Amino acid sequence: MSENTPTSGISADYAQRITDDLEANRSEQDRARAELTRLQDELIQLEEGEQILVKMQDVLGAAEKPAAPKSKGRKAAASVPAARGAKSRTATQKRGGGPKSRAGQQTAPEETATPKGAGEPTWRELVTGYLSDQREPKSAAEVTAALTEAHPQRTTQVAVVRNTLEQGVAHGLLERSKQGRSVYYSPVSASHLAEAGASAK
Template sequence: MNNADSASQSVQTMYAERFATDLTDNRAEQKELTAQIERLRDRLEQLRTDETWLTGMQAALPGETAPPRPRRAPRTGRKPAETDAPAGTAVPGPRPAGRAKARPSRARTSVKKAVPTAAAPLHQLIRALMPLGEPRLVREVHADLAKAHPERGTSVQVVRNTLETLVKRGVVGKGIQKGTAMYTATAPAASEGDEAPAAG
């Protein structure tokens, strides 16, 4: 009986440990996916805000027609009065132009600063964050990217794929330390500017 009890306890302990490990992995993956979803939501909201601003600026240009504006107006709630009037005479036209020009000084500069970063290929952003000759884990590179460019909702897997592409191009070296892949920048960040890895 003692042997049976001890065997039963051993099996229970083994399953308890396995379940605990699986549960920890499950929660960790949930946390990571939740963070990715939040980043994507933030990025989508930013894109909608930029779209609204750009639409207003486009409508303010001479010779532009008003049709694009009614679609975007419900999101911001700023232009319902303006969208009702354009069907009449051309008199209401100059009014939005005056308003749009009152604010762009700040918005325009912020967009100009944000565009190069948002439009830059992912491989350039990643390479710029990697000090020359310093081995980095994929998660470290991903964390640096999320901190430096929160507008890019990029997953760890996408960062890994981009790094692998840079390895193939000889821009980044790859080594295994204690069973973990480490990536090291082997060329100056500006040298791969003309290349465009598919993963980025």
């Protein structure tokens, strides 16, 4: 039995090293995920800013184009407003997807809603609102599928939804749980939120 003692001691040392390495690995994974979440959030904000600037550029460009016919002769002055209105409508139809105005109806609501911004719910509102109506935790893929079906006019990506879910967890609005290799999310209970608010005071 004394011969087995050194072997068992070495095995215990290796087991401890493996445990320590595993904990360090998981810690690095958490750090990398946090950094990835931050970068994804920054990228989303930049992309949204770009969309707003492009829309504003289009609006300004459309407003300047009709002013050109005013410099053409006296006789054309009376007919310019009607022609200008027709041209601007035609240009709008072309930007919306060609001369078929009905076919462009799908893009029109998105174009008008994007510059307003305030009229549309944020991703966090959509995600937390959906999860609050669910009885069981949902994965990022399930949340993405549900939001895509409920809001077909918005471009929904799994990466964006997962980023929003992780932000909700970071802000104490959502809870993360694991089942095997899958990660699920659910809203934090009202009592837990009340306790967190009381402790913050």
